[in-house]
Amino acid sequence: MTAQDTLTLLACQIEIPSTTTAAARDAHLAATADKIRHQFSTQTADVVVLPELSSIEYSRAAFDALDQIAEPLDGASFQTWAALAIEFGVFVTYSFARRDTNGTYICAAVVTPEGALAGHYDKLHLCHYGASMEKDYFTAGDQLMRFKAKGFTLSPIICYDIRFPELSRTLVLKHGVEVILHSGAYYRDPSFHMWHAFAMTRAIENQCFFLSLNRAGEHFGNSLFCYPWMDENLDPLSFDAHAEDFKFITLERQMMDTARSDYTFLHDKRDTYDRTLVSTDQPST
Numbered sequence: 001m002t003a004q005d006t007l008t009l010l011a012c013q014i015e016i017p018s019t020t021t022a023a024a025r026d027a028h029l030a031a032t033a034d035k036i037r038h039q040f041s042t043q044t045a046d047v048v049v050l051p052e053l054s055s056i057e058y059s060r061a062a063f064d065a066l067d068q069i070a071e072p073l074d075g076a077s078f079q080t081w082a083a084l085a086i087e088f089g090v091f092v093t094y095s096f097a098r099r100d101t102n103g104t105y106i107c108a109a110v111v112t113p114e115g116a117l118a119g120h121y122d123k124l125h126l127c128h129y130g131a132s133m134e135k136d137y138f139t140a141g142d143q144l145m146r147f148k149a150k151g152f153t154l155s156p157i158i159c160y161d162i163r164f165p166e167l168s169r170t171l172v173l174k175h176g177v178e179v180i181l182h183s184g185a186y187y188r189d190p191s192f193h194m195w196h197a198f199a200m201t202r203a204i205e206n207q208c209f210f211l212s213l214n215r216a217g218e219h220f221g222n223s224l225f226c227y228p229w230m231d232e233n234l235d236p237l238s239f240d241a242h243a244e245d246f247k248f249i250t251l252e253r254q255m256m257d258t259a260r261s262d263y264t265f266l267h268d269k270r271d272t273y274d275r276t277l278v279s280t281d282q283p284s285t
Helices: 022-039 060-064 076-088 159-163 165-173 192-206 253-262
Strands: 006-013 047-049 091-100 103-111 117-122 147-149 152-158 179-183 209-213 224-226 245-252
Touching: 006 022, 006 209, 022 076, 022 245, 047 076, 047 179, 076 091, 076 103, 091 117, 091 152, 091 179, 103 152, 117 152, 152 159, 152 165, 159 179, 159 192, 165 179, 165 192, 179 192, 192 209, 192 224, 245 253
Parallel strands: 006 047, 047 091, 152 179, 179 209
Antiparallel strands: 006 245, 091 103, 103 117, 147 152, 209 224
């Protein structure tokens, strides 16, 4: 197995404090960068992954302060993660509240090992039930994003996006994505229990690697990494139920290739299922 056949992620289930000011946001960014530096003191990775809105807390109090803590693409979050990317020669995927002249977005961005912006993705689907109130504050995105690391093709999606199977399917089948980096801010409301079922299904049905990364905390946690094939011999990789948890995860291309060879779901898929319906329903009287 060559170096191009594996990719190592450092998945960071981090706790995020109150961040209703730019100073609090920046202090949190600096503290998180130091935690990641500590992880790199013993092991290396190719891609660092952070959860949804990893720069600020997920709360109405923080969102009410977006005039102070939302950022442009080259703002405090980019500056922090670009410096760390250069320091360790890694990609960093992070999330923040992005603001431009058109609106405010829940954004995932990627910086390269050279400290350049590889691209960004604005959350397509805004969640507005349970503990979520995103439509009161944010604008939905309208484009996809992918990037390559060590020959693997990766793409970010964000939280509520997981509930729309067409998105992951399009990324894999149309754009060749092999690793979906799904960042979340999953609060323990009534929908929390269903989240893992979606993550495992997206991985299996698309035969891709699927990291579903939550933030840490009393009401969060339980991140999950899913393989392209899982059964009684291979479970998903689970994170701590509440505490901060930093996991190095090595992806082997052979695992994905074997799954797609042994179980030909993608090969056997029809081009369209929009076909004539033959119905035996009786008309109502």
